[in-house]
Amino acid sequence: MQLDEMKIRQDGLNIRIIQTKKFKTNQLVLKFKSLLSEEKVTARALLPYVLQSSTEKWPTTALFRSHLDDLYGASASVDVNKKGEYHILTFAVDIANEKYLQDNTPLTEQALNVLNEMVFHPLLEDGAFSRKVVESEKRTLNQKLKAVKDDKMRYASQRLVEEMCSGEAYALHPNGIESELEKITPEKLMEAYQQMISSDEVDLYIVGDIDSGQMEELCKEKFSIASRDNVKAIQKNIAIEDSKKIIEKQQIKQGKLNIGYRSNTFYGDSDYLSMAVMNGILGGFPHSKLFMNVREKESLAYYAASRLESHKGLIVIMSGVEPAKIERAETIIEEQLEAIKNGDISDQELSQTKAVMTNQMLETLDSPRGIIEVLYQGETAGIPVKIQDWFDGIDRVTKEDVTEAAKKLLKDTTYILTAKEVAESA
């Protein structure tokens, strides 16, 4: 299993061109990576939204979107997220491959133009962003930050991380801090923009049925990014003396029980894949211990799963449980992890988990965005991904490796969101 991949380093820009005949559209993604920090996070979170709302050539959303519609419904989107302690801003354009249209006018170069215009040619007034656009995007972001609390599943996940990693950059929400938002002026935003352009690590991905050589030429022509230093977060092991428990109450019907563990295993570590398989056995899939025991055997929850935060060394368990049964669920969850630590893993569990993880990776490579995210996952950590090594590595993980990985887990924080009035359990 290999990708038809071409890597080019052009000053400060890493270019990856992936040739494939799978898709009917071509996908272009530009990523900016910086360290998460309290002082920068909010302005950076606002930036992509301001940039996509007004450019020199297309000063309003309506004009920009009309242009995209005319390019056979090209889609342009922005996204803000975090990977470990990195803050990542993503600009993406997906465009029809003209091979499948009656009209054969080449479109991919146009898509590069869109990406270039969106990121590098913002609409400016007196050397700063348009005040009107900034105000309007601040309002939207403010509403988005408020609304996090309204999706209880997401809210519980965020609160766990805030409590567990309090004092660490990872506790920050990628969309920023509500109280900081009002302080952002067009001028301050401009500073954040200039900093992003001059010092972020920049990666460009192009995936599709394209001529790689021609793409390379076009990228060189359209993008000029000065050389800069790599952006590197410090990964440190965290010791836990006493685990914390936080209980919060709202007027809700279903409780959320989330538990965070420190794995202190990071992407690229020698035991990273063992930890990933451990997570799969614990709660990654419908055959995993959490699902089978918390849900199927005990009927305690509709969902009970675990997730690996590969760039921060965390394992997080999430479940939605009837408020009166949270304690019971906590016990069963603990028992599942203990079982893995004690080597109570069947051959079937191990082989199923490997098979499903392998399947999942292969499936991810069937979507343009999936290919990009898999490659970027490695790039973020400074370790280029070799797909075949990943498959071989998963295959080599033994039961003992999994047990050893589980033994590394340190319970850090339990976060419970529960109902104000707990109904008597039937």
Add this chain to the structure above:
Amino acid sequence: MHKKMFAQLDEELYIEKMTNGLQVCILPKKDFNKTFATFTTKYGSIDNQFIPLGEEDYIRVPDGVAHFLEHKMFEKEEGDVFQKFSMNGASANAFTSFTRTAYLFSSTSNFEKNLDVLIDFVQAPYFTEETVEKEKGIIGQEITMYDDNADWRLYFGAIENMFKNHPVKVDIAGTVESISEITKDHLYQCYNTFYHPSNMMLFIVGAVDPEEVMNHVRDNQSAKSFEPEETINRRFADEPDTVNRVHHELKMDVQVSKCMVGIKSDAKEISGKELMKKELAVNTALDILFGKTSKHYTSLYDEGLIDDHFSYDFTQENNFGFALVGSNTPDPEKLSAQIKEILLNEVQSPSITEDQLQSVKKKNIGGFLRSLNSPEFIANQFTRYAFNDMDLFEAVPVLETLTLDDVHKAFSSLVQEDRITSFYILPKENA
């Protein structure tokens, strides 16, 4: 087996009807790693009144039974079906909608083994009182999870506002009370009536050889015996064309208000090309009126009445349909008033131009190509279209023939003052 070619799209579709009535479709995707399969019955949450197979009188089953049945299909005497899929490296799932129940998996190896697991588990019901009782706890938690989900409540609130009698108004999973009445006999009754192969479609997309897979399905099916194909009798209560109630709202533990405007389609039965044309025409009109290129979107956004949660959509099924337009908003009242005004004004004095229509067509052609990157989209949408006697691959050709007159006619027959409703989710004071 017959073959349909779509030369411009470089796709081929293979179709065969098995002797037991099952429709099988295969769409090969050469360079993909995975294969995705859906096995779908034309049976959803709205089918709650019907004549059970072999009986003579209509019955009414408890709300949520189609979804309950979907959950219980996975449990067998020898254990959980998910286990079998994961042993073959597949990931499986299922969903129940208003009109369909679908079982699906995707895998990158052992495809035929997984396909047998899929077909065999859906064709071998196993329900006991004990397992039915146990499931009530799990589904009860699923229901309360949705009860706490403000977006879901908004969606269903708008639907309940629109419909008085039609079962689309009932939450797909039912309620904690309604599912408490479900017995294994209900499940068998529904299963026997609606899971006959002639009421189902098997769709396979991915890295397969169509001849081989079709042979495999033929062998699988001919080794089993089924009752002869019978027409299914479903019954729906009469539904007025006007809305059930003009407005309603709900207070929840949320920070940001939400507003949804619903427009109810008439109750006339519709299918095939007529349905496709109506759906495409109304969605085109909504796209032109509310899309990001529209002046209305610009002014609503500039006024701060909508944010990036803003959405609009029109769905039409055989005997019900509705459009929804809504957003998170600081002022639900003002937003709903403006949306209604935009809708009614467009009926009064049409503003949509030929240029706008051409632009939407172009956009949708590219959008359709993008959708073809997704095996999930192809299988799910093709099945949905087929159950309504439509062909997914006709969508772009039909769209290309739409005229301004078609768009205006479809839009103005839908948008009438007494068919419009609004629903808000509002923050609870001192929550």
